[in-house]
């Protein structure tokens with residue numbers, strides 16, 4: 001029985017590893033890449049640190065938090081994969097954690113409790129993100145920044161303003177991580193349409209909060225829309241938009257999505273690393289500086305390359321329901337972006 005469980009775990013680890021590193025190099029030929037995780041001792045940070053340790057594209061993994069990172073780093077460092085792991089704790093060590101980083105992933109900050117919106121996290125997380133981005137501008141201004149901390153619709157504009165003030169802003173290198181919305185939309189669509197989840201693909205556009213999350217089920221493949229009624233699509237849309245709240249309520253005061261977020265964060269960081277390494281045609285959805293709508297930041301499909309964003313892809317054809325969803329989300333997303341910009345300029 002035990003052996004069967006170990007065998008099955010080994011198979012799962014091997015398939016996760018091959019999923020994360022598909023279209024990539026052998027360990028021997030992959031370039032050196034340093035990834036820093038800020039908030040690495042948290043609910044997302046710990047499993048994300050483990051998943052990044054499993055990624056053969058990473059040669060140096062820096063784990064930073066205000067407390068607890070020596071233990072996490074010691075633990076993760078025993079996993080027999082390529083990267084060297086170092087733990088950094090407290091602001092004095094932040095510079096060392098960041099120096100030389102190619103990708104910085106930020107899951108630092110407080111999570112929601114039941115009854116809260118992501119915007120309710122603004123007052124605490126805005127300051128955390130601002131101070132971490134100030135350090136990024138100083139110690140690794142060329143790194144790709146993967147922003148996980150909520151509210152993403154505001155923390156990404158905050159980061160952009162901090163980098164602009166420091167003279168280091170490069171719109172190709174700043175990403176709000178919305179991959180969990182895509183992961184959820186794929187899972188829910190596969191379940192409802194009864195198609196294999198591994199074959200499902202679809203974009204999720206807009207932002208990362210409530211109605212600003214707009215899954216484009218009309219573009220989902222495999223084409224199963226004939227099997228789904230308009231009310232099925234509306235229910236899938238609502239479930240995707242409320243996916244974070246579903247987890248917050250189930251955890252009943254013990255935080256928000258951590259494990260699925262770590263998976264999503266690892267997928268997105270892997271895509272960034274592949275882009276940096278010159279793998280062609282790496283496309284993921286992300287909340288980036290954008291001109292595909294009138295809003296200055298917007299999540300859509302993005303082609304990743306050696307400099308970060310290579311191309312922000314358009315929305316593609318929308319159903320009438322999606323066109324309406326797009327118009328409905330704009331005022332809220334605009335207000336969240338403006339709130340972030342205002343905070344950064346006044347603090």
Ligand SMILES: NC(=O)C1=CN([C@@H]2O[C@H](COP(=O)(O)OP(=O)(O)OC[C@H]3O[C@@H](n4cnc5c(N)ncnc54)[C@H](O)[C@@H]3O)[C@@H](O)[C@H]2O)C=CC1
Nearest residue numbers: 039041042043044066107108109110111148149150180261
């Ligand atoms: N973008 C997305 O799809 C998602 C975003 N989130 C967000 O991610 C953030 C983190 O969530 P959890 O890991 O569950 O929270 P957590 O509370 O378990 O962990 C946060 C970690 O950040 C650390 N931290 C606080 N201030 C810091 C600072 N100045 N520098 C470095 N580290 C600092 C804490 O010590 C803690 O270890 C929250 O804002 C949450 O809303 C969560 C799920 C999905």
Ligand SMILES: O=C([O-])CC(=O)C(=O)O
Nearest residue numbers: 112180243244245256257
């Ligand atoms: O809902 C939350 O607070 C965390 C989050 O962003 C998500 O799970 O999508």
